[in-house]
Amino acid sequence: MELIFLGTGSGVPSKKRNVSSLALQMLQERQATWLFDCGESTQHQILRTNIRPRRIEKIFITHLHGDHTYGLPGLLSSRSFQGGETPCTVYGPKGLKAYIDISLEISGTKLTYPLKVIEVQEGCIYEDEIIKVEAIALEHGLESYGYILEEKDLPGELMPVKLKSEGIMPGPIYQKIKENESITLEDGRVIHREDYIGPPKRGKKLAILGDTRYIESLAGKIRGADILIHEATFAGKDEQLAYDYYHSTATQAARIAEQAEVGELILNHISSRYQNEAVDDMLEEAKEIFPRTFIASDFYRHPVRKMEGD
Amino acid sequence: MELIFLGTGSGVPSKKRNVSSLALQMLQERQATWLFDCGESTQHQILRTNIRPRRIEKIFITHLHGDHTYGLPGLLSSRSFQGGETPCTVYGPKGLKAYIDISLEISGTKLTYPLKVIEVQEGCIYEDEIIKVEAIALEHGLESYGYILEEKDLPGELMPVKLKSEGIMPGPIYQKIKENESITLEDGRVIHREDYIGPPKRGKKLAILGDTRYIESLAGKIRGADILIHEATFAGKDEQLAYDYYHSTATQAARIAEQAEVGELILNHISSRYQNEAVDDMLEEAKEIFPRTFIASDFYRHPVRKMEGD
Numbered sequence: 001m002e003l004i005f006l007g008t009g010s011g012v013p014s015k016k017r018n019v020s021s022l023a024l025q026m027l028q029e030r031q032a033t034w035l036f037d038c039g040e041s042t043q044h045q046i047l048r049t050n051i052r053p054r055r056i057e058k059i060f061i062t063h064l065h066g067d068h069t070y071g072l073p074g075l076l077s078s079r080s081f082q083g084g085e086t087p088c089t090v091y092g093p094k095g096l097k098a099y100i101d102i103s104l105e106i107s108g109t110k111l112t113y114p115l116k117v118i119e120v121q122e123g124c125i126y127e128d129e130i131i132k133v134e135a136i137a138l139e140h141g142l143e144s145y146g147y148i149l150e151e152k153d154l155p156g157e158l159m160p161v162k163l164k165s166e167g168i169m170p171g172p173i174y175q176k177i178k179e180n181e182s183i184t185l186e187d188g189r190v191i192h193r194e195d196y197i198g199p200p201k202r203g204k205k206l207a208i209l210g211d212t213r214y215i216e217s218l219a220g221k222i223r224g225a226d227i228l229i230h231e232a233t234f235a236g237k238d239e240q241l242a243y244d245y246y247h248s249t250a251t252q253a254a255r256i257a258e259q260a261e262v263g264e265l266i267l268n269h270i271s272s273r274y275q276n277e278a279v280d281d282m283l284e285e286a287k288e289i290f291p292r293t294f295i296a297s298d299f300y301r302h303p304v305r306k307m308e309g310d
Numbered sequence: 311m312e313l314i315f316l317g318t319g320s321g322v323p324s325k326k327r328n329v330s331s332l333a334l335q336m337l338q339e340r341q342a343t344w345l346f347d348c349g350e351s352t353q354h355q356i357l358r359t360n361i362r363p364r365r366i367e368k369i370f371i372t373h374l375h376g377d378h379t380y381g382l383p384g385l386l387s388s389r390s391f392q393g394g395e396t397p398c399t400v401y402g403p404k405g406l407k408a409y410i411d412i413s414l415e416i417s418g419t420k421l422t423y424p425l426k427v428i429e430v431q432e433g434c435i436y437e438d439e440i441i442k443v444e445a446i447a448l449e450h451g452l453e454s455y456g457y458i459l460e461e462k463d464l465p466g467e468l469m470p471v472k473l474k475s476e477g478i479m480p481g482p483i484y485q486k487i488k489e490n491e492s493i494t495l496e497d498g499r500v501i502h503r504e505d506y507i508g509p510p511k512r513g514k515k516l517a518i519l520g521d522t523r524y525i526e527s528l529a530g531k532i533r534g535a536d537i538l539i540h541e542a543t544f545a546g547k548d549e550q551l552a553y554d555y556y557h558s559t560a561t562q563a564a565r566i567a568e569q570a571e572v573g574e575l576i577l578n579h580i581s582s583r584y585q586n587e588a589v590d591d592m593l594e595e596a597k598e599i600f601p602r603t604f605i606a607s608d609f610y611r612h613p614v615r616k617m618e619g620d
């Protein structure tokens with residue numbers, strides 16, 4: 001799993017930062033890419049990466065402000081133009097379906113693949129054998145969500161060295177041990193699976209949040225995330241502005257990360273009023289509170305790792 | 311007047327050519343910029359020019375395919391975000407208003423300036439003291455227009471040398487001569503304006519066409535344009551493809567230019583299937599038919615001049 005930040009600005013595109021979009025590459029896990037938000041020109045940013053539009057399986061929209069959505073019709077059309085055939089599902093707040101439908105319809109666009117638009121509410125919005133996605137409500141003056149991704153734990157591996165040392169040689173018997181809580185060998189011995197299997201491989205947990213004011217109670221919902229991606233539209237000194245515009249500061253994002261005891265914090269959605277040193281300062285102010293903080297820029301890549309000591 | 315090509319590709323953005331948009335800078339004539347089409351990322355392209363979004367007075371949409379419209383909501387929003395206060399009018403086919411309205415409404419966008427959307431039909435769609443705009447129907451499988459811009463002629467200048475040589479000295483009398491067909495001087499002489507005024511300054515004429523199949527009868531409608539901007543999605547050898555997809559070839563565009571006896575032809579809307587030499591070849595094939603042909607690329611600038619000998 002790898003995060004690729006495609007647009008890390010706020011409100012309007014600038015020369016340095018495009019409007020919001022973030023890709024989560026899950027090539028090994030599911031041969032797919034998931035997108036979070038899709039501001040205008042996201043497909044143009046994608047042209048400069050190794051992301052393949054036809055591999056985009058799901059798109060999660062955090063809220064319907066234009067800087068998070070205006071790239072959707074173009075991306076969905078181009079995915080079709082380029083011959084995409086596999087289904088694509090878009091998740092987001094109420095209103096998303098009407099917006100997508102009318103944009104595609106008025107432009108006479110007929111997609112070559114099945115498109116599903118799911119308007120979400122708080123709670124579990126997707127689950128399969130390997131991952132679960134939950135939407136949590138944020139505070140942004142209009143419906144805005146954070147998406148919590150939780151990989152399922154994988155069962156531990158059989159311990160062949162231990163098995164062999166006890167005279168149990170490789171063969172179909174290994175599969176049997178794996179699949180049953182306990183079995184009886186031909187020699188009468190009873191084998192309990194838990195004694196011959198290593199610890200489960202814990203799944204990773206990501207919290208990818210949309211635009212939001214500082215919400216103190218948020219920490220409880222994202223506790224233990226390996227990575228928290230939180231907006232930091234403003235610097236700490238502009239806390240009042242952040243409040244007035246339904247946004248957060250870098251300091252506030254760090255406070256959430258600390259309270260939630262996450263593995264790493266990545267600051268995102270940076271206003272273009274901050275440039276160069278001012279951006280460095282935002283990172284520093286966050287690190288004082290939560291040392292494992294990073295700040296995103298367009299095309300920044302960040303590997304998704306399980307938190308240490310976990 | 312100057313043309314700035316912002317997007318000269320076809321269908322989907324490529325690394326070299328963005329989707330359609332063309333700016334007509336009329337800074338001296340009316341302190342304003344007009345846009346023709348507004349594909350996704352037009353506002354990003356504008357960031358790399360000296361065009362100021364708040365100066366964009368009118369936007370003409372040729373047809374509703376996404377590669378000509380998906381940049382509208384973002385551009386209109388950013389014009390607002392950057393404090394635009396002067397009115398903006400968007401012209402285009404039926405359906406345009408619903409698309410713009412729903413895109414702005416669902417994203418919660420409130421513009422800081424008055425926006426008017428005018429759904430056009432064939433005929434004169436705008437006229438003021440200095441310019442007239444006419445829409446002509448094209449053939450593209452859905453409603454598609456060309457826009458013919460005609461500057462009004464300016465009256466000729468008084469000829470002071472001639473007046474002085476006949477003893478008529480500068481003063482309020484000059485204004486009188488200008489404003490009346492004929493006047494009588496104090497000494498009884500009758501002065502006919504036409505004898506003392508140079509030829510009128512002819513206005514320029516531009517034909518900016520949307521996507522279209524080759525239409526032989528088109529030439530009559532754009533006769534005498536100083537500049538014709540015509541799509542050339544395909545090369546001459548791919549005429550059947552052009553027909554099937556409701557597009558034109560470079561050769562066909564040149565044929566129209568020749569028939570219409572225009573001043574200059576600029577080829578636009580080039581498919582990304584043609585690169586480098588293939589694009590040069592398209593220009594050459596057009597030049598063989600119509601020598602004063604140019605081919606647009608993103609950020610190409612072209613001055614608008616009155617045709618020679620006119």
Ligand SMILES: [Zn+2]
Pocket residue numbers: 063065140211
């Ligand atoms: Zn927002």
Ligand SMILES: [Zn+2]
Pocket residue numbers: 373375450521
């Ligand atoms: Zn078209």
